[in-house]
Amino acid sequence: MKSFDVTPHLEPMRRYARVLTRAETEADDLVQGALLKAYERRGSFRAGADLRVWLMAILHNLFVDQRRAHRASVAREQAWADSNPGFSPPEGEHVVRLEQLRQAFLALPAEQREALHLMGVEGLSVTEAATILDIPAGTVMSRVGRARAALRRFEDGPAARAVPPSLKLVRGQDDR
Numbered sequence: 470m471k472s473f474d475v476t477p478h479l480e481p482m483r484r485y486a487r488v489l490t491r492a493e494t495e496a497d498d499l500v501q502g503a504l505l506k507a508y509e510r511r512g513s514f515r516a517g518a519d520l521r522v523w524l525m526a527i528l529h530n531l532f533v534d535q536r537r538a539h540r541a542s543v544a545r546e547q548a549w550a551d552s553n554p555g556f557s558p559p560e561g562e563h564v565v566r567l568e569q570l571r572q573a574f575l576a577l578p579a580e581q582r583e584a585l586h587l588m589g590v591e592g593l594s595v596t597e598a599a600t601i602l603d604i605p606a607g608t609v610m611s612r613v614g615r616a617r618a619a620l621r622r623f624e625d626g627p628a629a630r631a632v633p634p635s636l637k638l639v640r641g642q643d644d645r
Contacts, residue, residue, distance in 0.1 A: 478521045489532045503528040573623040581616035
């Protein structure tokens with residue numbers, strides 16, 4: 470197949486992607502994904518067909534697929550969050566405390582939650598978790614560290630959560 474030039478179609482693709490996503494960075498990611506799919510499927514492009522229409526169709530279909538996948542992921546996470554684990558429920562104050570911890574865990578970003586679960590609950594090593602997640606071991610350790618720090622901030626209470634972890638609270642002599 471002859472090579473085709475997508476360069477004249479990049480700006481229209483970006484504009485349409487911004488309309489779909491309403492966010493510039495997500496739009497750029499969508500265009501990049503669409504171009505990758507177009508490159509992978511370049512053999513299916515019929516000679517004489519409108520390249521712009523073909524590229525825009527790929528962009529649109531990728532957006533729809535991503536949106537469906539996101540909705541399905543959210544639904545799965547919600548179903549999991551709403552599920553009743555297979556153990557007997559605790560009694561008294563522990564019920565409230567465990568529910569608070571469960572909500573704090575579920576509030577973690579997905580990548581941190583996954584890494585912490587694999588290591589903390591499943592008891593896997595860093596190397597095993599890295600293999601499952603298909604990321605470097607250092608990234609697993611970083612995600613687990615950030616997840617643990619977030620849960621520690623939760624444990625320390627609302628005052629600790631009010632100060633972002635990257636900021637250090639400094640008191641002057643007059644503040645004591």
